Amino acid sequence: MNAADAPRPRMTRQRREILDALDLSEFRSAQAWHERLRSEGSTIGLATVYRALQSLAESGEVDAVVAESGETLYRRCEAGEEHHHHLRCRVCGKAVEIDVPDFEAFAAAIGREHGYGDILHTIELTGVCPECAARAGA
Amino acid sequence: MNAADAPRPRMTRQRREILDALDLSEFRSAQAWHERLRSEGSTIGLATVYRALQSLAESGEVDAVVAESGETLYRRCEAGEEHHHHLRCRVCGKAVEIDVPDFEAFAAAIGREHGYGDILHTIELTGVCPECAARAGA
DNA sequence: CGCCTTATCGACAATGATTATCAATTGCAG
DNA sequence: CTGCAATTGATAATCATTGTCGATAAGGCG
Ligand SMILES: [Zn+2]
Ligand SMILES: [Zn+2]
Ligand SMILES: [Zn+2]
Ligand SMILES: [Zn+2]
Numbered sequence: 001m002n003a004a005d006a007p008r009p010r011m012t013r014q015r016r017e018i019l020d021a022l023d024l025s026e027f028r029s030a031q032a033w034h035e036r037l038r039s040e041g042s043t044i045g046l047a048t049v050y051r052a053l054q055s056l057a058e059s060g061e062v063d064a065v066v067a068e069s070g071e072t073l074y075r076r077c078e079a080g081e082e083h084h085h086h087l088r089c090r091v092c093g094k095a096v097e098i099d100v101p102d103f104e105a106f107a108a109a110i111g112r113e114h115g116y117g118d119i120l121h122t123i124e125l126t127g128v129c130p131e132c133a134a135r136a137g138a
Numbered sequence: 139m140n141a142a143d144a145p146r147p148r149m150t151r152q153r154r155e156i157l158d159a160l161d162l163s164e165f166r167s168a169q170a171w172h173e174r175l176r177s178e179g180s181t182i183g184l185a186t187v188y189r190a191l192q193s194l195a196e197s198g199e200v201d202a203v204v205a206e207s208g209e210t211l212y213r214r215c216e217a218g219e220e221h222h223h224h225l226r227c228r229v230c231g232k233a234v235e236i237d238v239p240d241f242e243a244f245a246a247a248i249g250r251e252h253g254y255g256d257i258l259h260t261i262e263l264t265g266v267c268p269e270c271a272a273r274a275g276a
Numbered sequence: 277c278g279c280c281t282t283a284t285c286g287a288c289a290a291t292g293a294t295t296a297t298c299a300a301t302t303g304c305a306g
Numbered sequence: 307c308t309g310c311a312a313t314t315g316a317t318a319a320t321c322a323t324t325g326t327c328g329a330t331a332a333g334g335c336g
Contacts, residue, residue: 010303010312031293045315050294070208070322071293087252096252106238107263114225114234116265123261125245127254148283148332169322183286188323208293209322 009055014044018052022062026093027073027086065124089129091136098125147193152182156190160200164231165211165224203262227267229274236263 009015021037028036034049053074057064063077065086078097083104088095100123111119128136147153159175166174172187191212195202201215203224216235221242226233238261249257266274 007312012303012313014314029293043315047295047316048314051313066204066206066208068204069293070204070210072208087248087254087257089254090256090258098248100244110225110236110263111265115268116225116227116263117271118228119225119263119265120228121261121263123259125248125254125257125259127249127257130253133255145283150284150332152285167322181286185287185324186285189284207322 014042014048015052017042017044018049018056022056022074022076025075025078025095027063027065027075027088027095028093029071029073033074085123085125087125087127089132090126091128091132094129094131152180152186153190155180155182156187156194160194160212160214163213163216163233165201165203165213165226165233166231167209167211171212223261223263225263225265227270228264229266229270232267232269 017037018033021033021040030050030053031046033053034044034046037044037049053062053064056062057074061077062074063086065073065088067073073093075093075095084097085100086095087098103121103123107119107121111117155175156171159171159178168188168191169184171191172182172184175182175187191200191202194200195212199215200212201224203211203226205211211231213231213233222235222237224233225236241259241261245257245259249255
């Protein structure tokens with residue numbers, strides 16, 4: 001509707017720290033990111049981490065997924081823009097981005113077929129990555 | 139692994155009430171089902187509703203989905219057994235069951251391709267049903 | 277039909293993730 | 307440099323869900 005929606009947030013020390021930390025390519029909860037930052041010496045507050053991650057998720061700079069437990073997991077989004085989905089390790093959080101050919105069109109078609117509009121979709125694959133499988137199989 | 143996993147739960151008044159209430163074909167949270175039951179005159183406890191819904195979900199008698207907010211929604215499952223997915227109205231909760239042809243195979247293939255094992259998948263479509271769209275468009 | 281064992285209840289406390297408060301800071305426009 | 311609104315962070319408040327535990331009652335048995 002309105003493209004002038006983004007009142008660019010201020011570049012604070014905290015925001016910079018979060019952006020840096022997010023280089024790691026693993027899905028982690030807000031609390032987990034906070035712990036990591038503190039363990040690296042940061043004094044950033046938990047609430048700030050929550051706020052930043054939410055704002056970044058809204059603006060599409062990070063991916064957010066809701067785990068089965070209900071907690072929200074975040075990680076830096078590789079493809080700056082395009083819509084995509086993930087295959088994530090349930091154990092260590094490592095994830096790869098996948099594409100699901102034709103699914104966008106399929107979703108829209110299903111919606112139309114049932115008279116539903118404004119369709120959103122969620123596709124998440126989870127599994128156990130090779131490393132974690134090996135460690136567990138020991 | 140073990141087929142003798144189900145120590146058939148006792149048929150209590152509370153369980154009956156829940157099973158009855160679930161006839162409605164809408165996704166509702168545990169708390170919402172509890173409220174409805176109480177409003178119908180039941181004296182059932184909240185914890186009991188949570189326990190029953192979870193147990194029913196595990197045994198596959200009800201569908202459970204995790205909403206974006208993180209809360210878990212339940213409803214009676216129409217297809218007694220088979221694996222399937224839903225298109226749910228974000229406003230009123232009304233849902234239809236859909237099937238995503240070949241997705242099971244696709245998911246397994248993606249997993250194999252990346253070395254991930256024990257793949258699970260989530261597909262949920264949400265939209266706005268015709269009634270709710272009309273009401274909103276008013 | 278009564279009895280007894282034990283699953284199930286339910287009121288209430290406890291947890292854990294997320295959000296709201298609000299005074300103290302601090303980007304940053306002017 | 308100034309001034310002020312945006313941002314921070316310690317902490318309290320929410321909210322969904324789970325744990326506790328004495329009371330209750332399903333249901334197998336005699
Ligand atoms: Zn892993
Ligand atoms: Zn998609
Ligand atoms: Zn279903
Ligand atoms: Zn609707």
